Amino acid sequence: MSAKKIAVVGVGAMGSMALWQLARRGHDVTGFDRMGVPHDTSAHGAESRIFRLAYREGAEYIPLLKRSLALWTELQAGSDRKFHYPIGCLYIGERGADWLLGTIDGAREHDVRHEVLDEQALRNRFPQHRLSGGEFALLDLDGALLRPELGVRAAVQAAIAAGATLYQGCGVERVRPGSRGVEITSNGQTQLFDTAVVTCGAWGARMIEGPSPHFTARRLVGTWFGVDDTAAYLPSRFPVCIRRTSEIDYSGFPCLDGWTVKIMPPVNYLSDVDPSAVDRTVSYADTAIMRQVAQTLLDGVDAEPVRSGVYLDGFTADNHPVIDFHPESNRVILAAGFSGHGYKMAPAVGVAIADLVDTGGDNYIRHHFSVHRPALKAA
Numbered sequence: 001m002s003a004k005k006i007a008v009v010g011v012g013a014m015g016s017m018a019l020w021q022l023a024r025r026g027h028d029v030t031g032f033d034r035m036g037v038p039h040d041t042s043a044h045g046a047e048s049r050i051f052r053l054a055y056r057e058g059a060e061y062i063p064l065l066k067r068s069l070a071l072w073t074e075l076q077a078g079s080d081r082k083f084h085y086p087i088g089c090l091y092i093g094e095r096g097a098d099w100l101l102g103t104i105d106g107a108r109e110h111d112v113r114h115e116v117l118d119e120q121a122l123r124n125r126f127p128q129h130r131l132s133g134g135e136f137a138l139l140d141l142d143g144a145l146l147r148p149e150l151g152v153r154a155a156v157q158a159a160i161a162a163g164a165t166l167y168q169g170c171g172v173e174r175v176r177p178g179s180r181g182v183e184i185t186s187n188g189q190t191q192l193f194d195t196a197v198v199t200c201g202a203w204g205a206r207m208i209e210g211p212s213p214h215f216t217a218r219r220l221v222g223t224w225f226g227v228d229d230t231a232a233y234l235p236s237r238f239p240v241c242i243r244r245t246s247e248i249d250y251s252g253f254p255c256l257d258g259w260t261v262k263i264m265p266p267v268n269y270l271s272d273v274d275p276s277a278v279d280r281t282v283s284y285a286d287t288a289i290m291r292q293v294a295q296t297l298l299d300g301v302d303a304e305p306v307r308s309g310v311y312l313d314g315f316t317a318d319n320h321p322v323i324d325f326h327p328e329s330n331r332v333i334l335a336a337g338f339s340g341h342g343y344k345m346a347p348a349v350g351v352a353i354a355d356l357v358d359t360g361g362d363n364y365i366r367h368h369f370s371v372h373r374p375a376l377k378a379a
């Protein structure tokens, strides 16, 4: 395989992993990010992420997730800072909840290591969760907490050690494919590359010249609440969790800073925004669901958040990402639209991008995450 000169535009969750995989395969790869790497203002901020294998969003993700688990483990082994906490992921539902029964069926079908807990077992093992009666749970044993900023940092460090170059504070204004290569314009300077990988998260494909698929940016608010008994909420005792009641859908994260837990709302209720002009003020109304969770579903958690932040992610119309060549040019690869659930699979996306560069891509990936699927329309 001959080495190519490749630009990775956007060095966040996906771009950092692409940089790592392309550099380790011997390509001459350069990353550009509009911010420093990592940073806290796009989709890889907010301290913590859930990794899970029991994936009700679609069986097509399972191979990506299994590959990612191996790569997270490998990346962690070579890193000086801890970002992968294999503590399990707990899913809690009400009596007979179809979504949870379906997730359990999926776990069985795909050989996901798991336990099913009845209400009593749930009360005994995880008393931090306030139950109203009849709940049951799935414990995904390969579920984990990931620290997104540190994962990005580790991938970039591995990429640089393998020969990659990184430009920070270099927003790319234009990606222009042509017959000789792809022109990348940043800070008024234009460079020519064989291939460009565009991994710009909420910024989607707007810097690519010509018609591109439509990605929408969404604003997501994270909140942290103080806890009475921090020991009860340490990663060793409080797995990451996903819980649905008839009123609320949220995800919860253990205490990493010595005094708070993180509570996240579902991702789908927030509106579309301009990622470069998003309102970063967190209003009282923004935190309503999280306050309700703190006050009703968790034990010994303060009623009001003590920390909050605004983050962004890029979404598609069907909430599945694109991992494919750009529809107008095979010199441009798009990996975008991870729709609020991409972090866990980022390492395998890096491999999929490198495969697109080297061999034209894996048919499985191109089929499931195609840019040509009907749900995506050109903008």
Ligand SMILES: Cc1cc2nc3c(=O)[nH]c(=O)nc-3n(C[C@H](O)[C@H](O)[C@H](O)COP(=O)(O)OP(=O)(O)OC[C@H]3O[C@@H](n4cnc5c(N)ncnc54)[C@H](O)[C@@H]3O)c2cc1C
Pocket (backbone or CB within 6 Å): 009, 010, 011, 012, 013, 014, 015, 032, 033, 034, 035, 042, 043, 044, 045, 046, 048, 049, 050, 051, 170, 171, 172, 173, 199, 200, 201, 202, 203, 207, 220, 221, 222, 264, 311, 312, 313, 314, 335, 336, 337, 338, 339, 340, 341, 342, 343, 344, 345
């Ligand atoms: C608050 C929150 C919680 C989440 N929780 C989970 C979870 O628990 N589990 C999970 O799996 N997923 C979760 N997700 C989703 C996941 O984090 C994202 O899907 C994933 O990080 C998307 O990665 P990305 O590389 O597309 O975007 P990013 O990580 O945002 O990377 C895009 C990068 O592109 C850069 N960029 C943009 N435009 C340009 C330009 N013109 N030139 C140069 N650089 C540019 C940006 O600065 C940024 O660094 C969550 C997302 C959010 C926001």
